[in-house]
Amino acid sequence: MVSGVRLKNLQLEIQPQKVDAVLISRVANITYLTGYSGFSTEEREAFLLITPQQQLIFTDGRYSEAVKKLLPDFRLVEIGGGKKFKDLLKEETGNLKITKLGIEEDDLKVSEFKQIKKVIRFLKDFKFHQQRSLKTDAEVSLIEKACEIGDLAFKFILTKIKAGISEKELAYYLENFIRVQGFESSFKTIIAFGENSAVPHHQTGEARLKSGDFVLMDFGVRFKNYCSDMTRTVVFGRASQKQKKIYQTVKESQEKAAEFLKKKIQHPAPGVGVLAKDVDRTARQYILGQGFPSIPHSLGHGIGIEVHEHPYLSPNSQETLKEGMVFSIEPGIYIPGFGGGRIEDLYVLESNGIRQLTDSPKEFIEI
Amino acid sequence: MVSGVRLKNLQLEIQPQKVDAVLISRVANITYLTGYSGFSTEEREAFLLITPQQQLIFTDGRYSEAVKKLLPDFRLVEIGGGKKFKDLLKEETGNLKITKLGIEEDDLKVSEFKQIKKVIRFLKDFKFHQQRSLKTDAEVSLIEKACEIGDLAFKFILTKIKAGISEKELAYYLENFIRVQGFESSFKTIIAFGENSAVPHHQTGEARLKSGDFVLMDFGVRFKNYCSDMTRTVVFGRASQKQKKIYQTVKESQEKAAEFLKKKIQHPAPGVGVLAKDVDRTARQYILGQGFPSIPHSLGHGIGIEVHEHPYLSPNSQETLKEGMVFSIEPGIYIPGFGGGRIEDLYVLESNGIRQLTDSPKEFIEI
Secondary structure: OOOOHHHHHHHHHHOOOOOOEEEEOOHHHHHHHHOOOOOOOOOOOEEEEEOOOOEEEEEEOOOHHHHHHHOOOOEEEEEEOOEOHHHHHHHHHHHOOOOEEEEOOOOOEHHHHHHHHHHOOEEEEOOOOHHHHOOOHHHHHHHHHHHHHHHHHHHHHHOOOOOOOEHHHHHHHHHHHHHHOOOEEOOOOEEEEHHHHHOOOOOOOOOEOOOOOEEEEEEOEEEOOEEOOEEEEEEOOOOOHHHHHHHHHHHHHHHHHHHHHHHHHHOOEOOOEEEHHHHHHHHHHHHHHOOOOOOOOOOEEEOOOOOOEEEEEOOOOOOEEOOOOEEEEOOEEEEOOOEEEEOEEEEEEEOOEEEEOOOOOOOOOEO | OOOOHHHHHHHHHHOOOOOOEEEEOOHHHHHHHHOOOOOOOOOOOEEEEEOOOOEEEEEEOOOHHHHHHHOOOOEEEEEEOOEOHHHHHHHHHHHOOOOEEEEOOOOOEHHHHHHHHHHOOEEEEOOOOHHHHOOOHHHHHHHHHHHHHHHHHHHHHHOOOOOOOEHHHHHHHHHHHHHHOOOEEOOOOEEEEHHHHHOOOOOOOOOEOOOOOEEEEEEOEEEOOEEOOEEEEEEOOOOOHHHHHHHHHHHHHHHHHHHHHHHHHHOOEOOOEEEHHHHHHHHHHHHHHOOOOOOOOOOEEEOOOOOOEEEEEOOOOOOEEOOOOEEEEOOEEEEOOOEEEEOEEEEEEEOOEEEEOOOOOOOOOEO
8 A cells, every 4th residue: 555645745736736636547657646556558447536635546347346445545436337437527527626627648648638628628737757756765675676686687697698599588588587586577678689789679589699799688677566677788709899899888978977967966056956968968978979879769767667757868858857766877889780788777866976776797798 | 571451551541531641659550550569558659650652650769770671661750869759740741741630549648649739730530440450361360379379378277276376376377388388478467366356357466276266367378469368267176156157157148149249240230230239238138137247347359469459349339340350258247255257258250150269168167
């Protein structure tokens, strides 16, 4: 059971955002507010309707028994048996005299919006990610535990890297290790051999490992709804000078970004704080300065209930990094037709510095 | 590589729907049209822009190398490096003189809609599920193969059911079996013991198996982007009369629905066809008639690239069932505090009848 503090904090945001209530649709936010993680992210299965004093959950008969038992603080409104969500929403918002409703515009579908608009004419975007991005110590501990299992998985998987193994087989060993420890993967593992490592989000496939290949491994663990995420790149057999240079540059760019961040936290520009985009630029410029192409993705992303969440460390980010935020720093260099390397670790911002949560070795590994 | 027929068929739909082009955002539709399944369903990573003559793909640097290699028929428009999707869309639709754009309202987010609306004022819902719901023989074969692996997994898992095992452990054995055969689960396996089986979408947990428990198992396999889905319910130890009655009623209601469907296909009401809701009603009424509560979910759903897709067999469905459609029939009875049973099989509608694709035994099993 999640403490009621999260819900209370949300309820305190409702009136300042000039709405009567908010309709929470994003599954990660439902999990955050209720502790229940049973709803699919592929289809709409539930909504929360939150007013400053009350909380309702709309879901259907597949979930109603679970909700009654596990979420006693939420009033269940059951969809189905001829009762559509739209009509139930009309009934409930009518009773509660809700005329201004906050919605999550970055989650709600256009077709849902149109249905809801028929019920309530005043709809307004409601941003609810600030609270979630500022992790409590308890949340950081869960992520840390997930990272710990990830580190064990990495240690284990190094023993499985051998000539002729396929990307899929290696991914299986990795995910199976996590599973056997009693955990889950937080996303589909990326394993990329040789040239395939030049595709940052390569689809793990049938390629078989041969001497001289880069082996890029990007994977994560989920523990009690909280995720880890890490990437390591090694070389199978003897590495070329170019591979060593790529790896070294990626490693240094991550160090530069972390150092920059540390310094900035201790000496933030007055009134500005630590801008996420400045951290991105630090790593990106370093890589460019070494004669490599720019990172074809963001430098990093927040992590928690979702693998990717606020804050985003990208060139266009408008976000400020704050104490309690947990995010990745994951520079990479990718050379089409040759291969690439990425190193990804998670960090938490603390009052006077940063702390790395993943803890796997980063010296260059030839295996 | 997917045959160009799917794309051609979509392109032929564009002008009749009175738009100049369509923006495809739903990941399953992107997979359907391109054969590429590497994009996440959790975040927006790509769009297709399709005109009657051309096809473009918008994605970022994490995927551009893969797209260039695997989708040579699509022109890549790369997001990133300061170029936002919105601006690129403006440029491309400007060049292509697109002023009326079809969008997928049941997939697009409100925030995305608002961005796109700034670029193109005329946006219109574009329905693109009819083609996907009518499976070709090749598609049916892929689903059939997935079903076959599911049947093997069921046979295997029966050997693992023993006193004291947990739901999670059983789910692990099942998913691991699928994985070791070289396949993937198509969704998170549901294993529910005893009382938990009264929750249709129970979250597989730590409950341990004891004598007299219902064991409900709902799982599926993915093979070359196509999914299977099946449910079986058995009793561990000796079943009570009530359990037998529940099982028998569920089984009979499935049979009634299948028989009804068979008859209707051979003798459809002229000008009406076979209504999905009538099949739902047949099973539902039978269960009610036996004194049990109504099914707290739809009777069935289409399946293909997505586990749940059109057509939907529910009380409010407006859909007509047609040759080539593949869907589940999955009645269930759920008694809070006691337990429940569900039987789910996949069927394909053929010109003169229906054919069951899953093929696991349905006689009542005490194990």
